[in-house]
Amino acid sequence: MASVGVAATLAEPQRAAPVRAVGAARRLAAARPPAASRLDGVEMAPPDPILGVSEAFKRDTSADKLNLGVGAYRTEELQPYVLKVVRKAEERMLAANENKEYLPIEGLASFRKATVELLLGADSPTIKEGRVACLQSLSGTGSLRIGAAFIAKFMPGAVAFISRPTWGNHKNIFADTGVEWREYSYFDPETIGLDFEGMIADLEAAPEGSVVVLHGCAHNPTGVDPTKEQWAKIADVIIAKNLVPFFDVAYQGFATGSLEEDAFAPRYFAERSIEFAVAQSYSKNLGLYAERVGAISWVLNDAGAADRVLSQMKRIARAVYSNPPVHGARIVSEVVGNEEMFEEWKGEMDMMAGRIKAVRQELYDALVKLEPNKDWSFVTKQIGMFSFTGMSPAQCDNMTNKHHIYMTRDGRLSLAGLSSSKCQYLAEAMIDSIDNH
Ligand SMILES: Cc1ncc(COP(=O)(O)O)c(C=O)c1O
CATH class of the missing domain: 3.40.640.10 (Type I PLP-dependent aspartate aminotransferase-like (Major domain))
Incomplete structure (x- = not known):
């Protein structure tokens, strides 16, 4: 019996404490607006100039939209591309059943x-x-x-x-x-x-x-x-x-x-x-x-x-x-x-670099056709994934706001995200933006 009594007296304050704590928390919550946080003073960071472009692109519902912001390779169908040699390597890795230490x-x-x-x-x-x-x-x-x-x-x-x-x-x-x-x-x-x-x-x-x-x-x-x-x-x-x-x-x-x-x-x-x-x-x-x-x-x-x-x-x-x-x-x-896989990779690199070179040429041809008196040679002289157009931020904004073409505001276009079928559309948008803004 005694032990039950001790347990009961000990148990009493333990039960009472949570009730008091809940009451105190309620009073505190009532005194403060519910959204208040000790980190309320943290300001929103500006969107990243490159990755923010992809986020804006995702929100755009236009059928014409084109993402030339981030330097990521796309297929002619404008889809992300996983190299065949990478898939092959992954199959080998799966077969080897390696651990994750x-x-x-x-x-x-x-x-x-x-x-x-x-x-x-x-x-x-x-x-x-x-x-x-x-x-x-x-x-x-x-x-x-x-x-x-x-x-x-x-x-x-x-x-x-x-x-x-x-x-x-x-x-x-x-x-x-x-x-x-x-x-x-x-x-x-x-x-x-x-x-x-x-x-x-x-x-x-x-x-x-x-x-x-x-x-x-x-x-x-x-x-x-x-x-x-x-x-x-x-x-x-x-x-x-x-x-x-x-x-x-x-x-x-x-x-x-x-x-x-x-x-x-x-x-x-x-x-x-x-x-x-x-x-x-x-x-x-x-x-x-x-x-x-x-x-x-x-x-x-x-x-x-x-x-x-x-x-x-x-x-x-x-x-x-x-x-x-x-x-x-x-x-x-x-x-x-691995020598054999390396050769395969070189072939795929060639294909990717070749596709970018081809759209570079097609963009150049379309620009020259639309506006033959301007010097567009920079498009084909530059190398790699990008074309640095010299377009001003206002011209870049027009590319995005009017033509749904997403690019960084320094005038850079990622040609890795361009397809042959979009070259004419891009050239028209560039000329409109350069001539009118
Ligand atoms: C010049 C340059 N350096 C480094 C990087 C790093 O890219 P990641 O961190 O994806 O390898 C990039 C990616 O765009 C780049 O353009």
């Missing part, structure tokens, strides 16, 4: 080997001598981010010089990691070509030890790359001014259609013993956009330094996402690391 922080060994060989060539002395510190990371963006964080930590005070214009996310990435960025001249709107003198002058004026972000090939957004002779001059200035190149290689295979040719600049820099960082992405050339596969490497002149640098990049990655994802890395090592 964590990868090491530095990533899948066969992926890292294939990735540095794709960049520098399988017989590269730099690789053979163990002078490449390669960390598998989250596609191009994550790789750039780890590279920028490494610069912030180990090269304090170094300024990152980025091209004017450049891919919109470069500024975000360096700013977010606390690395000051400035611009160097790159594009000449008069010639719609490279402002080579301006570029060289700006690099010569950069403080010693600055980082220079260089698009390895198929410059985004301009589609204008330096020639081999110009790369040689750029390398001269980099050596003379003790600058640190940071290549962004997001389009290997899309500039010339050849994976080897498109790696010219980093291979040439390595031959001249220029130390550099490089971020690689398989989003575009293997169509692995959502798999987030890429790598950040430092190509150095000393194997010991490469080991130490890798250890520090691992430390940075550990605190950000720990281990990289395995699925895309396995696809890459199946495709890039």
Whole structure:
């Protein structure tokens, strides 16, 4: 009996407490408007200039709508494309029934080997001598981010010089990691070509030890790359001014259609013993956009330094996402690391790059036919996925608001999202926007 009594007295206040708590919570709720939050002061972030375009495109109900905003390859039917060689690799992976254990922080060994060989060539002395510190990371963006964080930590005070214009996310990435960025001249709107003198002058004026972000090939957004002779001059200035190149290689295979040719600049820099960082992405050339596969490497002149640098990049990655994802890395090592699959991939790269070249020509022909007195040669002179039209933000707005053609407001059109059947429509919209706005 006694024990029941104790239990009853103990139980009493325990039952009463929730009743009081509910009452207090009700009084509090009544005193505050229901939507109130401690984070009410957080302002809405502006939409991303590139990804926001796709969101607006999805909301548009017009049958004419065309998404030329994001640099993603589409078929002639304007559908997303999964490479056949990727599907084949996935079938092999399924058959191999591999586990889903964590990868090491530095990533899948066969992926890292294939990735540095794709960049520098399988017989590269730099690789053979163990002078490449390669960390598998989250596609191009994550790789750039780890590279920028490494610069912030180990090269304090170094300024990152980025091209004017450049891919919109470069500024975000360096700013977010606390690395000051400035611009160097790159594009000449008069010639719609490279402002080579301006570029060289700006690099010569950069403080010693600055980082220079260089698009390895198929410059985004301009589609204008330096020639081999110009790369040689750029390398001269980099050596003379003790600058640190940071290549962004997001389009290997899309500039010339050849994976080897498109790696010219980093291979040439390595031959001249220029130390550099490089971020690689398989989003575009293997169509692995959502798999987030890429790598950040430092190509150095000393194997010991490469080991130490890798250890520090691992430390940075550990605190950000720990281990990289395995699925895309396995696809890459199946495709890039296997001779037969590699040949198949080259064929599909050729097909994708060829389709973009074909619509470039068709767009040019349609523009010339509609307005023969204007110089439209920039359309076919530029390379890669994009056409940088020189259209003003008002002209771009007209393209979207009147013609339902979605593009970034810097005047960039992604030709990877254009089909032959839409070239005439696009040309008419461009001429209307350029002539009337
Ligand atoms: C110049 C450049 N660098 C890097 C990237 C990174 O893309 P991802 O993070 O999808 O690999 C892009 C994508 O558009 C790009 O254009």
